[in-house]
Amino acid sequence: MNQVDEKQLIGTGLKKRTEEALADQFLRKAVAFTTEKLKSAKLQAAEDFGHWEEWRERGKQIRKHVIENLDYYLTQFTDNVAKAGGHVYFCKTGDEAVKIFMELAEERRAKLVAKGKSMVSEEIHLNHHLHEKGIEAIETDLGEYILQLAKETPSHLIIPAIHKNKQQIAELFNNESGEQFPPETKVLAGYARQRLRNYFLEADIGLTGCNFGVAESGSITLVENEGNGRMVSTIPKTHVVIMGMERLVPTYEDLEVVLNLLARSATGQKLTSYTSMITGPRREGEADGPEELHLIILDNGRSAQLGDPVFQDVLHCIRCAACMNACPVYRHVGGHTYGSVYSGPIGAVLTPLLQQDMKEAGQLAYASSLCGACYEACPVKIPLHDMLVQLRARKVKMGLTPLAERAAFKSFQTAFGNVTLYKMATKSAYYLQKPFISKGYIKKGPGPMSGWTQSRFFPMKPKQSFRERWEALQKELKNAPVVAKAPEAPANKGGKPHEH
Ligand code: SF4
Incomplete structure (x- = not known):
């Protein structure tokens, strides 16, 4: 199978991509339909849960505390991962993370990598690098699998193939299998399940992301609805986790708060179908689990935000996608328009910061109406709309706006x-x-x-x-004729008040 060249969508051309997306009626309808469904489900779930604002505030405080003490919690977390038998690698850049992964793959003579959903692996274009080395990487999340067949990148954080319909998916599956599937969800999902099962069994390495690392135990938390993450992290002999350095919570008690916020904000569920907590590789006497566990922790521009009075809070993000579902811009044009792995309001802020590129990626700060719907939706209260304004200001200060615009202002x-x-x-x-x-x-x-x-x-x-x-x-009014005033009634001095 040909691998996706994720880099093809990164770069310039925001205006052109916007025009193309606006002209694509199917895409607009599909994205608007699903985002509306997710948004309504989230609002209902928040209402049913009760005290949503208090939970939001707790979520914000937990994330804020972690980010303000990230060195402490990273040390505690990685010490506990190592104590549980895992191996830890810190990587400053995406290239370093790719290098580590490649070394692990080569040492194990890996030919096949089964991937659970991992936005960080998209961020570092891991599939592209694996393909260059002749290692097959198979996406096992259904949405990601569909996109891999279509040679596309995700257009949404949690529904990666939000822009595809059943007919398009059936065509992709037909091309791959040589069969003629009807465009029915049950049939298509059945085919994917059958096809992917073999990959789980044959893979040399299972690769996953990490929704939250629990510092007090060194546990890796995976949140998903399909069970593929659990397969990928238990069946292959080697499990490699790639996580952004900020994705930590101090304790299980804190994990409970963020999991409650994440599932409800993402899909309106109380809890996702599968929540796995993995602490080290398989121990003696245990039936399941990999023989080795390797954890790659990625910086890639994140630490540059630490200490920044405006942008540090972007690291609080728990990747629920609620801001995308609420954003009027995203709902019109979908995720590929942003030209980045991270799209929507969070992508518009995160991409220029992570790439440290205000010139091209900084253009994304204008892909917003600044209505504040993203902030209202965000379960950890990240003021994305304020950050977008600040990014625009930064671009102006750096003299990166067009000459005509500067002259006009x-x-x-x-x-x-x-x-x-x-x-x-x-x-x-x-x-x-x-x-x-x-x-x-x-x-x-x-x-x-x-x-x-x-x-x-x-x-x-x-x-x-x-x-x-x-x-x-x-x-x-000054020149208008003065109207004579009516005489005032005499004051009632001394006696009783007038009776009416
Ligand atoms: S910024 Fe907030 S709403 Fe958007 S993905 Fe992150 S946590 Fe969710």
Whole structure:
């Protein structure tokens, strides 16, 4: 099987991808339908749970405490992983993580890697590297498996193939198997289950991500609905975990809080179908589990956010995708438009920060209406909308905005800083707009304004400004004839109050 070249979607072209997504009616319908379903399920689950705001605050405090003391909890966690028999590797970059994985694979002469869902492995383009070395990597999460056949990357954090319908999936499965499956969920899922079962049995290495590492025990928590993560982490002789360095909770008590928030925020479930806690490899006398467990902990730009007064909190994220489901931009264009592994509001913040690239990836900060729906949805209260504004400000400070935009804002600043200039500018705007006016509206704006008027009309600027109208009104009132006042009733001095 050909491997996906994840890199093909990373890079520039946000505008082009946006236009393509907006023109794809199926994609828009599919993404809007599923995100709405997930969003409603989350709202219902939060209401049924009760005291949601208190749980959110607890979740935020747990994540904040961990990130503020990350060195302590990382040490405690990795010490406990090692005590339980696991091997730990810290990697500063994605390339280092790939190198470690390759060494592990080569030492074991691995030919087949069965993968559970892991966004971090997507982040470091592991499949691409494995393919180059002739090692087959099979995605065993159903959505990821579909995308692997389609040679695409995930477009959503928890529903990776959110943009595909049953017909498209049937075609992919038919091409792979040479059979003719009807586009029915049960049949398609049955085929995938049958096909993937062999991979679980034959894989040399099982690879998973880690939803949360529990520092007090060194346990790796996997949250999933298909059971493939459990298969991948127990059947192959070697289990390799790749996790972002921030994905920790101090105790099981804290884990209970974040698991309650994660499942409800992601799918509206009380708990996902499978929650596995893995502490070290198989011990003597145990029936299941791998012979070895290796844990690769990835930095890849995360530690650069530590101590940052604005962006440190982005590390609180528990990857539930609720912000994506709530975001009006994501709901219109889907995940591939962002051109990054992480899409939606969290992706728009995280990608420029992790890639430390404000020039290209920083463009994502504009893929937002700044409505704040992401913050409202976030179970750990990350102020993504504020961060997006701050990213835009950072881009401006770095002089990375287009020359025309800088010139426009400079003129704006000059005009708004001087009353005479302001008056002149507003006066001349009335005359400058005239060639574009039709029935009181600008219906086809010039230059950058054309984007706005593609979907709505812009009201024309009236001849009189508000200030001028106000001044005229004041003058009118001053010159108006004075109406004689009615005589006041005499005061009731001393005696009883008047009775009415
Ligand atoms: S930012 Fe918040 S809502 Fe978005 S994925 Fe992370 S935890 Fe979920």
